[in-house]
């Protein structure tokens with residue numbers, strides 16, 4: 001069915017649909033401008049919808065249907081969401097994206113104190129994504145150099161985002177974030193360093209080499225994306241909900257750090273027969289299934305894997321091609337290609353290159369974790385404004 005034939009009326013939406021769409025655009029790392037430009041939309045019409053003013057949703061809906069990895073259901077009341085899902089859900093067991101297609105999605109975002117002083121800061125690239133998966137992954141190149149020893153200009157930081165984030169660093173790169181008192185912290189990462197951070201922490205990344213840095217920024221819908229939790233949260237005023245969070249006493253107490261960093265690169269073994277799997281990141285509080293693994297295959301090496309109960313997201317970080325087989329299908333995973341895998345999928349990987357290949361494998365289990373405990377961490381770290389954004393997004397992830 002053509003989405004033009006599917007008419008939507010104002011009464012079909014959840015309350016505050018502009019806020020929901022803003023969150024969806026943040027998740028796919030598009031601004032109103034970049035999304036309108038990509039799909040030739042009327043920017044004013046899109047901005048009107050985002051601010052809950054009178055607008056024509058139909059062309060916006062067309063664009064949302066065309067874009068991979070948007071969970072359209074969240075915009076609509078349950079009965080309409082079910083129809084939308086049936087007609088436009090596009091769920092497949094495995095979603096792939098070639099490196100060539102990923103490169104076509106390149107978009108540069110500027111950052112800086114004011115328009116005249118903004119500089120090209122990042123290039124974003126889309127990767128394989130499933131609309132029902134928790135993952136909203138991007139390859140991001142850092143165009144700004146920093147040795148990591150000095151504080152950065154404030155406007156280089158984003159405002160944080162609703163999603164949890166696991167990051168894999170592919171080169172000499174810095175992760176900068178802001179502490180609750182506004183002080184800046186930095187993690188000087190090397191190739192295969194990794195990090196995790198809770199939602200709504202202002203952060204940014206810079207390159208520590210003369211070339212652009214590269215990271216796999218895998219934002220994902222963590223504990224606070226639980227729809228029952230969000231419905232309950234929205235039934236309270238901001239003050240009442242903050243009060244409820246403060247009085248919540250989970251066990252163990254939510255005193256884990258808001259940012260976790262890991263650097264196992266020195267312990268990597270380069271001697272193995274056919275296949276080895278190395279944990280690059282684990283130990284995220286209350287999320288035993290969230291991890292980053294490195295799957296290494298020797299020349300001609302093969303391995304059988306299963307996503308088990310997790311969603312997985314794979315990215316070829318090596319310069320060797322790997323064949324990904326599942327069911328009766330096959331995908332040639334050239335360097336820079338990516339794959340999103342739904343739970344309970346069995347697959348195999350075979351290295352057909354002449355050297356060792358390396359696949360980054362991110363896993364997460366939707367809904368895992370204690371949402372109120374996570375909200376308490378967010379309130380402690382980022383304060384009531386972040387809880388307000390948790391209830392209703394009112395902010396693009398950077399300005």
Ligand SMILES: [Fe+2]
Pocket residue numbers: 161165203217219
């Ligand atoms: Fe981020």
